[in-house]
Amino acid sequence: MKWIALPLALVLAACTDGGVADDQAPVAAAETAADRFFASLSALCGKAYEGRVVSDEAADEEMRSSRLVMHVRECSDDTIRIPFHVGEDRSRTWVVSRTEEGGLRLKHDHRHPDGSEDVLTQYGGDTTAPGTATRQEFPVDSFSRDLFNREGAAVSTTNVWAIEIEPGRIFAYELRRPNRYLRAEFDLTRPVAPPPPPWGAKPEA
Known part of the structure; x- marks a missing residue:
């Protein structure tokens, strides 16, 4: 029966080694809607697009009549x-970042021509729902509510912002609150020449 022992030992060793390897193999984290959204946005890096305001509120008439990039x-x-350019106004930059909880954050960086921060800046919010690969919503956060109340902009304390990306078609930015709706859409089928740096940013090398 000795001729059986070695092959059997080898078989058992192989099964044991295989089991250990399987147990220790890293498990890839499932890709979330936020991951796919962030990847679609990252794919646009370095490119610029022209857009237009598609909502119809009178408050946005100046923006509606300006070139948006x-x-x-x-x-x-x-x-x-x-950066979001409205005509010659280069004060606005949207900042989308990942959160430790696996969601996304949207902040608005507003600057003066000399690069200094506007009194209303760094406002925005974090996602509170999974969203989708094409749309993420950002309800106003506590920092922003405090800022708006302090600076006489209490009407904005119920803001919900949203960004949509339909790859190869449109990028959209939205602002909603009671009695307020702004939506700007940008044509991803037609890249344009990148504009100058936003106010406060270093020139590109």
């Missing part, structure tokens, strides 16, 4: 900066 200017693994 969004530029996905700076991208890292966890933060994407998107």
Whole structure:
């Protein structure tokens, strides 16, 4: 029976080794809607697109009559900066970043021509729902509510912002609150020349 022992030992060793390897193999985390959304936004890095206001509120008439350009200017693994130019006004940058909880955050970086921060800046919010690969919503956060109340903009304390990306078709930015709706859409089928840097940013090398 000795001729059976070695093959059997080898078989048992192989099964044992295989079991250990399977137990120790890293398990890839499931890709979330936020991951896919962030990847779609990252794919636009370096490109700029022209857009227009498609909502019809009178408050946005000046923006509606201006040339609108969004530029996905700076991208890292966890933060994407998107300057939003309204005519010659280069004060606005949308900042989309990942949160420790696995969601996304939207902040608005507002600057003066000399690069200094506007009194109303760094406001926004975090996602509170999974969203989808094409749309994420950002309810106003407590920092922003405090800022708005302090600076006489209490009407904005119920803001909900949203960004949509339909790859190869549109990028959209939205602001909603009671009695307020702004939506701007950008044509992803027609890239345009990148605009100058936003106010306060370093020129590109």
